[in-house]
Every structure is written in C-alpha cells, then in structure tokens.
Amino acid sequence: xTTATTTPADHLSPGLRAAGSGLxxxxxxxxxxxxALMVLVFxxxxxxxxxxxxxxxxxxxAATLAIVAxxxxxxxxxxxxxxxxxxxLALGGLVAGWLAGQQHQSPxxxxxxxxxxxxAVGAVNGILCCHLGLSAFIxxxxxxxxxxxxxxxxxxxxxxSFGSGFAWLxxxxxxxxxxxxxxxxxxxxxxxxxxxxxxxxxxxxAIGVNRExxxxxxxxxxxxxxxxxxxxxxxxxxxxxxxASVLDSVVAGTSGAGFELTVxxxxxxxxxxxxxxxxxVFGVLLGVLFLGCLQNGLTLxxxxxxxxxxxxxxxxxxxxxxxxxxxxxxx
Amino acid sequence: xSEPNLRIRGLSKSFGGVRALDGVDLTVPAGQVHALLGxxxxxxxxxxxxxxxxxPPDAGTIEVGGARYTQLSPRESIAAGVAIIFQxxxxxxxxxxxxxxxxxxxxxxYGRIDRRAQEEVAAGLLQRVAASCSPRDRVGELPMGxxxxxxxxxxxxxSASVLVLDEPTAALSGAESGALAERVExxxxxxxxxxxxxxxxxxxxxxxxxxTVLRDGRVTHHSPVSGQTRRELVDAIVGRPDPLPPITAVxxxxxxxxxxxxxGIALGSSHDRAHGVPPAARLTVDGLCxxxxxxxxxxxxxxxxxxxxxxxxxxxxxxxxxxxxxRRASGGTVRVRDRAIVAARPADALAAGFxxxxxxxxxxxxxxxxxxxxxxxLPTVRPLARAGVRxxxxxxxxxxxxxxxxxxxxxxxxxxxxxxxxxxxxxxVLGRWINEARSVDVLLLDEPTQGVDVGARQEIYQVVxxxxxxQGTAVxxxxxxxxxxxxxxxxxxxxxxxxxxxxxxxxxxxxxxLLSAVHDADAAPKTTPSEGAA
Numbered sequence: 001x002t003t004a005t006t007t008p009a010d011h012l013s014p015g016l017r018a019a020g021s022g023l024x025x026x027x028x029x030x031x032x033x034x035x036a037l038m039v040l041v042f043x044x045x046x047x048x049x050x051x052x053x054x055x056x057x058x059x060x061x062a063a064t065l066a067i068v069a070x071x072x073x074x075x076x077x078x079x080x081x082x083x084x085x086x087x088x089l090a091l092g093g094l095v096a097g098w099l100a101g102q103q104h105q106s107p108x109x110x111x112x113x114x115x116x117x118x119x120a121v122g123a124v125n126g127i128l129c130c131h132l133g134l135s136a137f138i139x140x141x142x143x144x145x146x147x148x149x150x151x152x153x154x155x156x157x158x159x160x161s162f163g164s165g166f167a168w169l170x171x172x173x174x175x176x177x178x179x180x181x182x183x184x185x186x187x188x189x190x191x192x193x194x195x196x197x198x199x200x201x202x203x204x205x206a207i208g209v210n211r212e213x214x215x216x217x218x219x220x221x222x223x224x225x226x227x228x229x230x231x232x233x234x235x236x237x238x239x240x241x242x243x244a245s246v247l248d249s250v251v252a253g254t255s256g257a258g259f260e261l262t263v264x265x266x267x268x269x270x271x272x273x274x275x276x277x278x279x280x281v282f283g284v285l286l287g288v289l290f291l292g293c294l295q296n297g298l299t300l301x302x303x304x305x306x307x308x309x310x311x312x313x314x315x316x317x318x319x320x321x322x323x324x325x326x327x328x329x330x331x
Numbered sequence: 332x333s334e335p336n337l338r339i340r341g342l343s344k345s346f347g348g349v350r351a352l353d354g355v356d357l358t359v360p361a362g363q364v365h366a367l368l369g370x371x372x373x374x375x376x377x378x379x380x381x382x383x384x385x386x387p388p389d390a391g392t393i394e395v396g397g398a399r400y401t402q403l404s405p406r407e408s409i410a411a412g413v414a415i416i417f418q419x420x421x422x423x424x425x426x427x428x429x430x431x432x433x434x435x436x437x438x439x440x441y442g443r444i445d446r447r448a449q450e451e452v453a454a455g456l457l458q459r460v461a462a463s464c465s466p467r468d469r470v471g472e473l474p475m476g477x478x479x480x481x482x483x484x485x486x487x488x489x490s491a492s493v494l495v496l497d498e499p500t501a502a503l504s505g506a507e508s509g510a511l512a513e514r515v516e517x518x519x520x521x522x523x524x525x526x527x528x529x530x531x532x533x534x535x536x537x538x539x540x541x542x543t544v545l546r547d548g549r550v551t552h553h554s555p556v557s558g559q560t561r562r563e564l565v566d567a568i569v570g571r572p573d574p575l576p577p578i579t580a581v582x583x584x585x586x587x588x589x590x591x592x593x594x595g596i597a598l599g600s601s602h603d604r605a606h607g608v609p610p611a612a613r614l615t616v617d618g619l620c621x622x623x624x625x626x627x628x629x630x631x632x633x634x635x636x637x638x639x640x641x642x643x644x645x646x647x648x649x650x651x652x653x654x655x656x657x658r659r660a661s662g663g664t665v666r667v668r669d670r671a672i673v674a675a676r677p678a679d680a681l682a683a684g685f686x687x688x689x690x691x692x693x694x695x696x697x698x699x700x701x702x703x704x705x706x707x708x709l710p711t712v713r714p715l716a717r718a719g720v721r722x723x724x725x726x727x728x729x730x731x732x733x734x735x736x737x738x739x740x741x742x743x744x745x746x747x748x749x750x751x752x753x754x755x756x757x758x759x760v761l762g763r764w765i766n767e768a769r770s771v772d773v774l775l776l777d778e779p780t781q782g783v784d785v786g787a788r789q790e791i792y793q794v795v796x797x798x799x800x801x802q803g804t805a806v807x808x809x810x811x812x813x814x815x816x817x818x819x820x821x822x823x824x825x826x827x828x829x830x831x832x833x834x835x836x837x838x839x840x841x842x843x844x845l846l847s848a849v850h851d852a853d854a855a856p857k858t859t860p861s862e863g864a865a
Contacts, residue, residue, distance in 0.1 A: 196721075197720050197721050197723075198716070198719055198720065198721060199712040199713035199716045199719075199721060200713075201721075202705060202709060202712050202721070203709070203712075203713075205698070205701055205705065206698055206701065206705070206709050209698040209699065209700050209701055210694075210695075210697065210698050210699075212694060212695050213689075213694075213695055213696055213697060213698060214698075214709070215676075215677060216655070216657065216677050216687060216689060216695055216696070217677075217681075217709050217710040217763065218677050218678040218680075218681040218682075218710050219678075219709065219710065220678065277698075277700050277701075278700055
C-alpha cells in the first residue's frame with residue numbers, strides 16, 4: 001500500500017515540495033511565464049495596464065470567452081470539437097434580447113429562453129456527432145453557417161433597448177465584481193471540479209485518449225460527449241445573452257462572428273490537445289487571460305486591429321511550436 | 332552466383348535489458364528457400380526488421396548481394412534488393428494493382444504518370460507470380476491471396492534478390508496457401524533467395540531447403556531439410572525442459588513449476604475428464620457462431636483455465652470478442668452460472684460478469700497518456716463514486732492493493748501508462764478487472780503476454796492462476812504460443828478455421844502435441860491442392 005503511493009517527491013521537505021510543484025506547474029504551463037512577462041512589459045510600456053479600471057475591463061472581456069472555453073475545452077479533450085459557438089452565441093443573444101425587449105419578459109425568462117436555444121443547437125450537434133458518428137468538424141462547421149442563417153431569418157432587424165432588468169446580467173456587481181466575471185469564475189471552478197472529482201470527468205479523458213479501449217472498459221462513450229455538446233451550446237448562448245446585456249443591442253449578422261476561432265485559440269493556447277485526451281481547466285484559464293491581456297495591452301498601445309489579429313496568430317503558432325519542441329529542449 | 336544472396340553474421344540486438352537477437356547467423360544462397368522457425372518472441376520479427384532497416388542492429392553484419400552493411404535504412408534495404416512481405420500487407424487499398432506495384436517509383440512521360448506503360452509491365456509481373464487479377468483492379472477489392480501476390484510482384488519490380496515472407500499463409504485460405512506454395516517454388520527456380528517465416532512444420536517440409544530455429548534470440552538448430560524429422564524441429568523450438576527465470580515478485584525460489592498443473596492449482600476430481608463435463612460449469616457456450624467462426628461449444632468450470640490455441644486468423648480473437656459483446660453473434664447461447672447472457676455491447680458483458688483483456692494493448696487496452704491509477708480504475712470509478720463524486724480514498728486503496736497483487740513496477744499511481752514497460756502495461760490492464768471492487772465470473776484473455784518480457788510473463792501467469800484458484804474465476808484465453816498454453820492452461824482447445832478441432836489436457840498437453848495438432852488441423856487441408864500439382 002505504502003509502496004504504491006510513495007514517490008521520490010514524498011521524501012522532500014514541505015518547502016522543497018512546494019517549490020518543486022511550482023516548477024512543475026511552470027513546466028506544464030509555460031504559458032504562465034509568458035503571461036507574466038507580457039503583463040510586465042505592458043505595465044512598463046503603458047504605465048496603466050495594471051490599473052483597477054483596466055483590469056476590470058480585461059476581466060469582463062475575458063469572461064464571455066472563459067464561459068465558452070471551459071466546456072469547449074472539455075469537448076476537445078473528449079476528442080470532439082465545436083465550431084458553431086459563434087453563431088450559437090448570436091442566437092442566444094437574439095433570443096434573450098427579443099424576450100426581454102420585444103416580449104417584455106422578465107430577465108430570468110429571457111436568459112432561460114437563450115439557454116434553451118443553445119441547448120437545442122448543442123443537442124443537434126451531439127446527436128449528429130456522438131450518435132450518428134459524423135465528423136464533428138463537418139457537422140459543427142455546417143451548424144456555424146446554418147445557425148447564423150436561422151438567426152438572421154428569425155431576427156432580420158437589429159434588436160436593442162432590453163430594459164434595466166436585463167442590463168443587470170452584464171452590468172451588476174456582486175461583491176464589487178462584475179456579474180459576468182462571477183459567472184465565468186463559477187464555470188471555471190465547476191469545470192475543474194468536474195474533471196477532478198466526478199467519474200464522468202475521468203471518462204472524458206479516457207474517451208479522448210482511446211475510444212476503443214474506453215468502449216471495451218464498459219464506459220458509455222456517447223453520454224459524456226453528448227452532454228458536453230449540449231453544455232457548450234448552453235454556454236455559448238449564455239455568453240450571447242451577457243454580451244447582449246452589456247451592449248444593450250444585438251445584430252444577427254455580426255454578433256459573435258469569428259468568436260468560435262477566438263475561443264478555440266484560447267483553448268489550444270491553454271494546452272488542450274486538438275487530438276483529444278489531454279488538457280486542463282487551469283490551462284484554459286491561462287489561454288483566456290493571455291488573449292484578453294494581449295488584446296487589451298495592444299489596444300492601450302494604439303496598435304491597429306490588424307496587427308492585433310496577427311499577434312494572436314503568431315501566439316498560437318508559437319504556442320504550438322513550444323508544445324512540440326519545448327519538451328525536447330528541456331530534456 | 333557463388334556468393335550467397337543473403338549472409339547474416341553475428342547479428343545482435345537488445346531492447347532495454349532484453350536480448351532479442353544474440354549472435355544470429357543466417358545464410359541463404361540464390362535459389363533456396365530457408366525456413367525460419369521459433370516461438371513468438373524468439374527473435375524472428377526482430378531479425379526481419381533488422382534486415383528491413385526498421386531497427387539498427389547492435390552488432391553483426393548483413394551482406395546482401397556481396398555488399399556488406401553493419402546497419403541499413405529502410406531505403407538502403409530496398410535498394411540492396413531486400414523485399415519483405417509482412418503479415419499485415421503494405422498495399423494501398425484505394426489504388427489499382429499497377430499503381431501499387433509502381434508506388435514510389437512511378438513511370439512518367441511528359442511529367443505525367445505513364446499508366447499504359449505501367450500497366451503493361453505490371454501485367455508481365457503479375458504473370459510471373461501467376462496472379463489472376465488485372466493491373467487495373469482496385470487492390471481493396473481483391474482477396475487476400477491476390478493482394479499478397481501484388482506485393483510480391485512489387486518486390487520483383489524492384490528487382491529484389493532476397494524475398495522475406497513473414498507467415499505468408501496465416502491469413503490465407505487452404506486453396507490460396509497451396510497456390511502460394513507453388514509461387515514460392517517458381518520464385519526459387521527464378522533464383523531468388525527466400526526466407527520463409529512460419530509456425531507450420533508441414534510448410535517447412537514441403538517448401539524449405541534449409542531450416543533455422545530461433546529460441547530466445549539464439550539459433551538453436553540449423554540444418555538442411557532433407558532427412559529432417561519433425562521431432563527434432565519440435566525439440567529445437569521447444570528447447571530442453573527449460574530453466575525459467577526465477578519469479579521474484581511472488582516469492583518464488585527460482586525452481587518454479589512449469590505447468591499450471593505443477594503449480595498445484597490443478598482442479599480437483601471434478602475436473603476428471605473421465606466423467607466428461609466438469610459439474611460446476613461457470614461458462615457454458617453452445618453452438619456460438621458469428622462471421623468467420625462457429626459453431627463452437629466451450630465449457631469452463633469454476634476455477635478452470637482453458638486455452639484456445641490456434642494460429643492467427645483461426646478465429647480465436649473473434650470468439651472472445653463475440654463473448655464480450657464486441658461482435659454480434661449470429662447464433663448460439665452463452666450461459667454464465669446458468670444465467671443466459673445476451674451481450675450486445677461490452678457494457679452488457681461486463682454487467683454479466685465477463686471481463687476482457689484484449690490482444691492489441693495499444694489500440695484496445697491502454698490509455699497511454701493517462702496515469703497508472705486512471706488506467707487501472709477507469710471502469711471502477713463510477714461504481715465507487717458516492718452521489719456523483721469520486722471516492723478518491725477508496726480508489727487509492729484499491730489501486731495500492733491491485734498494484735501489489737499484480738506486482739506493478741514502478742508502483743507509481745501518477746506515472747502515465749505510456750512510461751511503463753509492456754509487461755507492466757499489461758498488468759495495469761489486467762488489474763482493471765482483478766481487484767476487490769469488481770467481481771469477474773469469467774475472465775477472457777487474448778494473447779495475455781503479447782509484447783511482455785519473460786519475467787513479467789511469469790508474474791501474469793501467476794496472477795491469473797491465483798485468481799482462478801482463489802476466486803473460482805473461469806478463465807478462457809486465446810494464444811498462438813504453445814509455451815504459454817502449457818504454462819497457463821489446465822485444458823486446451825485447438826482452433827482451426829473457426830472451429831474447435833481438438834482438445835488436450837493433463838499429460839497430453841505439451842508443446843509438441845500442440846505444434847503437431849496445429850499441423851494436423853491446418854496443414855492437411857492446405858496442402859491438398861498442391862499435392863495434385865506436384
């Protein structure tokens with residue numbers, strides 16, 4: 001029993017072990033170091049990067065990204081992918097805005113309506129990918145187009161003025177923290193707890209690493225990925241409702257356009273393998289913060305949008321190169 | 332042509348601490364068929380792979396057509412004139428026969444592939460190997476025997492002088508095997524040096540001019556075939572009553588019992604075959620059939636270990652996978668403890684008390700990137716969980732117990748499975764089912780020690796034997812290794828072409844008996860067509 005759980009690290013003093021685990025975290029998440037350096041550089045160059053107001057802005061921007069990135073990351077870990085989240089985000093915002101603004105429903109009903117729309121999109125993705133075995137890339141690429149089209153068909157005109165009650169979702173402060181940030185924090189914690197402490201969390205990894213072996217181990221290889229498709233759809237719709245609340249307007253054609261690729265970038269930067277089977281919620285948090293800080297810092301420095309997009313692209317390739325060559329260099 | 336086409340001298344190769352090849356010599360002159368025999372793990376594959384350039388040898392030389400190499404790259408090997416036809420063919424199913432033959436050496440005209448010229452030449456090559464397919468046929472639509480001939484034609488197109496055939500008849504029907512034997516004779520007459528790897532002694536007697544037997548990486552027998560008795564070959568393959576490595580983990584003294592019966596865990600009088608079927612049958616299979624096998628009847632008593640011995644393609648794996656719900660049965664009944672079982676999915680079979688350790692560990696058993704803990708406990712995490720939350724304490728305790736029970740080394744729960752040796756990976760997959768949280772009535776093992784080193788092999792046998800003896804688990808395992816069957820089984824069923832063709836137990840269950848049983852079952856129908864030709 002003792003022989004089974006003893007590792008060399010157990011014999012070190014607590015201080016050394018803490019230092020060791022810090023180093024270990026660093027090695028597993030090189031992005032942490034990059035993020036710290038970037039924050040330092042932005043602070044030195046702008047002088048205002050670490051101001052409370054700016055940090056609040058970063059957090060709010062990153063919040064919608066994190067809310068979708070966490071379930072998407074879990075989906076990628078299980079070996080699937082969802083490219084339709086940008087359109088689902090738009091649909092969610094439109095449904096919520098329509099219910100709150102046009103139908104004068106309570107904010108709770110508006111948000112629930114959005115979540116239901118997101119769940120429906122996720123369920124369609126899930127059935128096609130998990131139960132019919134179609135390629136997730138193709139199915140969700142198709143849904144990206146189809147859901148955007150549906151949104152534009154249902155809501156051809158821009159929606160705005162959703163009322164003060166609905167504005168609470170994006171603008172309220174809970175213990176001094178913006179509501180979207182609180183929601184994102186809850187999603188991050190829930191994701192991490194799910195992976196670590198639930199059987200389904202283990203199954204997600206197993207299915208991503210080796211579907212056949214998972215199947216032969218008696219694991220239901222459809223249930224967890226299907227649920228993750230639904231949750232990802234719900235999360236995208238929630239992010240859409242939050243954005244609608246913050247902006248007090250939604251336009252079917254442009255809301256969330258390109259969002260799917262930004263989220264995917266954050267997920268991949270966070271060290272989630274596109275081939276499935278590996279990744280962590282902490283990594284996703286880093287990926288989201290990295291993108292949020294990069295965008296904000298470059299904006300403060302008056303770098304044009306095109307350059308910002310290029311920086312994002314370079315970061316992703318650099319991240320991929322680091323993940324591929326890094327282990328070899330440190331050895 | 333006085334120089335032999337192929338001369339291997341003193342070839343050695345180690346993997347980690349294991350000597351896979353130890354000073355092997357092999358000489359094959361032009362116009363000779365040289366049979367290479369030996370158990371799984373005896374070093375045949377390693378020898379072939381060194382020849383094909385897949386591994387660099389540690390020592391020794393390979394001479395092909397007069398040129399001497401200390402190591403070869405795959406490209407150099409092909410250029411030197413070596414062609415290896417592996418059991419799993421390397422033809423591309425979606426291309427035509429001609430395209431496959433010229434793959435990587437396409438003939439072009441004005442920068443475009445010259446299909447017509449390729450097809451003309453391909454037709455000539457196909458004629459040389461007496462293939463009945465056309466150069467324009469898509470390879471994926473051809474039967475196995477024709478695909479193999481396409482690959483041989485490809486070798487000829489590269490003007491190979493050394494042809495290596497790795498168990499070429501394993502996946503062929505009887506008639507196809509007979510036809511292949513004639514092709515081998517033709518190619519010998521055309522002056523190729525042929526290395527013929529096989530398990531079948533009848534093929535050696537029929538085709539080979541000389542024979543080399545490998546055992547534990549060394550040449551234990553080498554002679555021309557004429558005047559060869561089967562007895563001598565079997566002895567060379569099996570070896571003298573062999574000194575098995577001492578078992579360290581399970582408290583062995585080094586003087587270990589060799590067979591299941593000698594281990595003192597033989598069944599009592601209930602297993603006496605004079606009384607027919609053992610009374611306490613744990614697994615009862617009647618008339619089970621499915622694609623490629625059956626009908627098959629199997630009975631495994633409580634605590635009994637039964638082997639399914641047969642060559643690759645004989646249907647062993649299909650039978651196990653059908654019992655486990657991985658494949659659909661087309662008929663028959665399965666009963667566990669007198670309960671009728673219909674397993675449509677592995678999950679059903681698991682619920683009914685089955686467990687399977689599959690043969691292809693990488694593809695079907697292991698989660699390489701996940702920790703040892705996860706690998707061993709994946710199916711157990713949910714049943715242990717309380718209110719949807721994992722019982723981490725219980726998981727750790729069970730992992731500790733199972734890692735002690737199977738002798739996992741290193742016993743580090745957080746190490747990724749990929750970092751363990753093959754033997755310890757297999758212990759993880761086995762431990763998945765052998766722990767206090769699971770109750771397995773029938774344990775199915777497919778090639779339980781494939782890719783497992785000798786020491787771990789003994790430990791795995793011990794674990795399985797102990798499980799059967801102490802928990803009364805019925806064990807049904809498939810193997811193509813006679814040594815393994817003798818070491819592990821109380822009783823063995825011989826499988827050939829999807830049917831049970833014989834049964835051995837007690838004192839009759841010896842490696843020699845198994846080898847000749849397969850000979851009788853497989854070689855007899857396969858040589859029939861060629862006898863007409865000879």
